[in-house]
Amino acid sequence: MNSISRPFATRWNDNDVFGHLNNTVYYTAMDTTITGWLVSEGHFDIGTSDVLAFCVSSSCRFIEPAAFPDTLDVTLRAGRIGTTSIAWVLDMFRASDGAQVATGEFVHVFVGRDSHRPVPIPESLRAAVETELVG
Structure with missing residues (x-):
């Protein structure tokens, strides 16, 4: 299966009162990984792209706690690719032990910058996702 992996460094203030990463940190790690890939690979320019990606749904299943100073290795792949949407699948591992x-x-959902209405996934992005993130 094709995927990319990016490190996500945690910070001291990411820990909650229970001594592990607050659940919102996992969502930040996922969003940062996706957007980082879109921007670094030239598929998206935050300031000028005609098409934007709006998150319409997200979920996370917690398997084992992590805590600062852990670094998470976040693996990104594409699940379902529709006409105007992509369901990204992300797995997070503790870098120190691989758990x-x-x-x-x-x-x-991909939308027009001005209209905020769904538009087809740009062909160059679709091709990159199918090449790099689908197995």
């Missing part, structure tokens, strides 16, 4: 700590899904 899987969470798995999640983000669903992006």
Whole structure:
């Protein structure tokens, strides 16, 4: 299965009162990984792209706690690819021992910058996703 992996460094203030990462940190790790891939690979320019990606659904299943100073290795692949949407599948592992700590899904709908209405996934992005993130 094709995927990419990116590190996500945790911070001291990411821990909650129970001594492990607050659940919102996992969502931040997923969103940062997806957007980082879109931006770094040239598929998206935050300031100028005609098409934006709006998150319409997200979920996370927690498997094992992580805590600062853990670094998470976040693996990204594409699940379902529709006409105007992509369901991204993400797995998060503790870098120090490789233990899987969470798995999640983000669903992006692609919309026009001005209209905020669904538009087809740009062909160059679709081709990159199918080449790099589908197995």
